[in-house]
Amino acid sequence: DAGVIQSPRHEVTEMGQEVTLRCKPISGHNSLFWYRQTMMRGLELLIYFNNNVPIDDSGMPEDRFSAKMPNASFSTLKIQPSEPRDSAVYFCASSFTGNEQFFGPGTRLTVL
Amino acid sequence: QQQVKQSPQSLIVQKGGISIINCAYENTAFDYFPWYQQFPGKGPALLIAIRPDVSEKKEGRFTISFNKSAKQFSLHIMDSQPGDSATYFCAASRPDTGFQKLVFGTGTRLLVSP
Numbered sequence: 001d002a003g004v005i006q007s008p009r010h011e012v013t014e015m016g017q018e019v020t021l022r023c024k025p026i027s028g029h030n031s032l033f034w035y036r037q038t039m040m041r042g043l044e045l046l047i048y049f050n051n052n053v054p055i056d057d058s059g060m061p062e063d064r065f066s067a068k069m070p071n072a073s074f075s076t077l078k079i080q081p082s083e084p085r086d087s088a089v090y091f092c093a094s095s096f097t098g099n100e101q102f103f104g105p106g107t108r109l110t111v112l
Numbered sequence: 113q114q115q116v117k118q119s120p121q122s123l124i125v126q127k128g129g130i131s132i133i134n135c136a137y138e139n140t141a142f143d144y145f146p147w148y149q150q151f152p153g154k155g156p157a158l159l160i161a162i163r164p165d166v167s168e169k170k171e172g173r174f175t176i177s178f179n180k181s182a183k184q185f186s187l188h189i190m191d192s193q194p195g196d197s198a199t200y201f202c203a204a205s206r207p208d209t210g211f212q213k214l215v216f217g218t219g220t221r222l223l224v225s226p
Binding site: 031042095 | 153155157158201209210218
């Protein structure tokens with residue numbers, strides 16, 4: 001099992017640019033989570049999906065952030081336009097119906 | 113408002129010693145309490161978890177102690193090893209979210225010295 005796959009692993013972009021982070025959950029898992037990790041705020045849940053449907057997006061910081069899950073094997077987190085304060089490590093995780101969440105390796109985003 | 117408070121922020125323990133990390137929560141609706149371990153450059157991974165119907169759960173060298181009345185739980189690492197050096201996060205979730213919405217503590221960076 002390849003685990004949760006995230007791409008890219010590192011992203012450096014300039015302020016104002018659009019950033020798209022990608023996630024492939026573990027096959028058979030029906031829940032997918034996007035987290036953001038920073039030194040200041042720790043690990044924060046941004047949004048989670050169940051059976052491809054967004055369940056709770058109350059952690060999405062603002063309208064510049066959007067997430068989609070077009071099918072059971074793919075999700076994206078988009079930031080448009082990006083700002084320096086968005087710099088963080090973004091994790092995707094998946095689980096099967098409320099059980100253990102398996103985290104991907106993360107995408108380290110740097111916005112200059 | 114921080115729903116799960118974790119301490120200490122960092123911890124240095126000698127090899128063979130006991131590492132203790134504490135967490136306290138506010139919301140009595142929380143009903144599932146996992147601990148995650150994160151190595152540098154990696155995502156967090158589930159280490160051990162407990163539900164409040166028991167006061168203690170042990171898996172190998174790792175033990176969770178749970179005090180429901182005090183709304184506190186702790187992770188004990190017995191015979192700590194250099195390979196245990198990592199950041200540890202406590203978390204909590206509620207049944208009305210299907211236990212899916214985890215609220216994490218701020219993390220404890222553990223260093224086990226050889």
